[in-house]
Amino acid sequence: MQVNISGHQLDVTDALRDYVDEKLSRLERHFEKITNVQVIMEVEKLTQKIEATLHIAGREVVANAEHDDMYAAIDLLTDKLDRQLIKHKEKQLDRQQGATAR
Numbered sequence: 001m002q003v004n005i006s007g008h009q010l011d012v013t014d015a016l017r018d019y020v021d022e023k024l025s026r027l028e029r030h031f032e033k034i035t036n037v038q039v040i041m042e043v044e045k046l047t048q049k050i051e052a053t054l055h056i057a058g059r060e061v062v063a064n065a066e067h068d069d070m071y072a073a074i075d076l077l078t079d080k081l082d083r084q085l086i087k088h089k090e091k092q093l094d095r096q097q098g099a100t101a102r
Contacts, residue, residue, distance in 0.1 A: 001025075001034045008042035016041070019071060023078040024052075031085040033057045041070065048073045052081060061085060 005012050005020055024037055036055040041048070048070040054061040061084050065076035 001028060001037060003037045003039065005039045005041070008040065010041050010043045012041060016070065016074075020074055023074055027054075027078065027081055027085060030082060031056065031089055050074060050077050052077055054081060054085075056085075056088070059088070061088065 001024070003021060003024060005017055020039055024039075028034060033056050034054055035057075038053045038055075040051045043049070046068060047066050048068065049064070049066045050070070050073045051064045052062070061081060063077055063080040063084065065073045065080060067073040067076060
């Protein structure tokens with residue numbers, strides 16, 4: 001999985017980069033076919049915003065999160081992505097099982 005992290009009006013420190021890498025690596029437990037991840041962090045007044053786009057087989061998964069603390073925003077983002085990936089995987093399994101049940 002290739003991870004691209006960029007910051008708008010924010011310097012992406014090594015600590016932030018490591019934290020994002022650690023959290024995103026946990027997503028591979030649920031869905032191992034993630035090819036590329038684009039993460040954009042930005043600061044808007046007192047709000048820390050983060051957006052991620054996951055490129056998976058034939059699809060993109062996008063999530064946004066906002067919080068006063070960037071680390072908390074990263075946690076919220078990974079929770080959202082995790083739920084979306086689980087839902088996508090369940091839909092895939094339902095389609096496969098529906099095709100074999102005929």
